[in-house]
Amino acid sequence: MKQRISAVLGEQPVGQKIVINGWIRTKRDTGGFSFLEVNDGSCLANLQVIADKSLSNYEEDISRISTGCSVTVEGIVKESPAKGQSVELHAESVVVVGWAEPETYPLQKKRHSFEFLREMSHLRPRTNALGAVARVRSRLSWAINQFFQERGFLQVHTPIITTSDCEGAGEMFQVNTSSEISGKADKEEFFGKKAGLTVSGQLQAEVYALALGNVYTFGPTFRAENSHTSRHLSEFWMIEPEMAFCDLQCNMQLATEMLKYVLNDALENCPEDMELFDKFIEKGLIAKLKNVVEKEFAHITYSDAVEKLLASDKKFEFPVKWGIDLQSEHERYLTEEVFKCPLIVTDYPATIKPFYMRVNDDGKTVAAMDILVPGIGEIVGGSQREERLEVLEKRMIEAGIETEEYSWYLDLRRYGSVPHSGYGLGFERLVLFVTGMANIREVIPFPRTPGFAPC
Structure with missing residues (x-):
């Protein structure tokens, strides 16, 4: 079932299969995995998604994902061993709904002044x-x-x-x-x-x-x-x-x-x-x-x-x-x-x-x-x-x-x-x-x- 990220982080439905929608805040690749930080606007916190290299569209899509892309993720909620988060989502499928060109997307992971952001009210x-x-x-x-x-x-x-x-x-x-x-x-x-x-x-x-x-x-x-x-x-x-x-x-x-x-x-x-x-x-x-x-x-x-x-x-x-x-x-x-x-x-x-x-x-x-x-x-x-x-x-x-x-x-x-x-x-x-x-x-x-x- 589809859920808002605020509900997932609040209820922590460990073991359940869920679907979330959202936008990529950051992505980190390590070993055979990609760690995707996804946010859907329902709360301040991101939900960490773990995408395994074995996913069928890993090379074609997931490896190319960048900040700003929109995604739909289906997976299993599991307890997280990482500090600062209680649960994470182990992806069974990651669909890129909309791409964001990394060369031109202005909201990269860094501090932006409010004056700068005021010039882009749409983002x-x-x-x-x-x-x-x-x-x-x-x-x-x-x-x-x-x-x-x-x-x-x-x-x-x-x-x-x-x-x-x-x-x-x-x-x-x-x-x-x-x-x-x-x-x-x-x-x-x-x-x-x-x-x-x-x-x-x-x-x-x-x-x-x-x-x-x-x-x-x-x-x-x-x-x-x-x-x-x-x-x-x-x-x-x-x-x-x-x-x-x-x-x-x-x-x-x-x-x-x-x-x-x-x-x-x-x-x-x-x-x-x-x-x-x-x-x-x-x-x-x-x-x-x-x-x-x-x-x-x-x-x-x-x-x-x-x-x-x-x-x-x-x-x-x-x-x-x-x-x-x-x-x-x-x-x-x-x-x-x-x-x-x-x-x-x-x-x-x-x-x-x-x-x-x-x-x-x-x-x-x-x-x-x-x-x-x-x-x-x-x-x-x-x-x-x-x-x-x-x-x-x-x-x-x-x-x-x-x-x-x-x-x-x-x-x-x-x-x-x-x-x-x-x-x-x-x-x-x-x-x-x-x-x-x-x-x-x-x-x-x-x-x-x-x-x-x-x-």
Whole structure:
């Protein structure tokens, strides 16, 4: 029977005849045997296959096998006398499914830089590190959906093409709706108005939260921001829960529980991959993540955070004063040097936050919260939404937003408004934190950044 290599290494079915498929990582010839290291992507470890010279196609095929070739192997599982492996597969047949030219195959057995691998997004998942990232990313995705489903949340698929700019920053990719697409010489708008790729599904998620209670979205978002940092992408995935009858405190509690849940799930279910990251990518990664899972998050207001930053001896590239948005260097200083643990910062100045955040009683700050983690800075950003019609309309006018264009959003406050809140978690930021990778381009299969869109 066909088996995945992860199952063979886990169950160790000694004495059984099995069939495996995979790709050759390395081959070593000695005496009358060839030792083939085969990997099928199901786990980090390879399965050693011993191919005897007596096999009928040994000279014709097996002797010519090289790194990158794909094979189907049938054989008997036996205990292995070799160090570092418990079982091996003694081949009764080896079929080469696809050849890989050794002269041109770029992934030979040596260390390759992530920058080099980035130039070949179509092959880099075959490497140990990027394969491990893919498995952990998949597990985190599963855990996020499991977390919300266990708590009765309904998943809502919000539109990728939208006519509303949630963040109000104008950094949207415009959808081409001219005659090039519509075939109309007068260049009439395809949707009747200007549209762009979504920067967030939050506003549409609010629609469903105020009808169904608790909902969440998990989908791609796009930012036309000309940023080349190791923390930014032009296309990325966002998790955005939205809860009716939920204030800021309720919001913070859910976000904290979710982070702890998914981190613990990755540690428990991806131990081999996590050990690779801990050993080769970020020393002490597992201990850092366990610290997040086990410890309470610190909590501080934005004003108190600014005071601590101003009182420090640290020289920051970006000056600190009340009313500015905290930069990554400020966030990391607070989490890594002051509190030494994840930190929730609340009550930001209204002037630096979007129009939909609820204004606090002081009239200067809003009921917003960011969760900051060591090594990354902000990983979650959220708020209680402004449920008061008059206050929301005033905020929109101050922000220069045409209230008529958002009449549907204001209707949510006209008809049965309730306190509600939500947050956004950039999925790639989460994967970056869990894997310890230094650049966000390594934790998404096909990164899109300014001037770069492979495959």
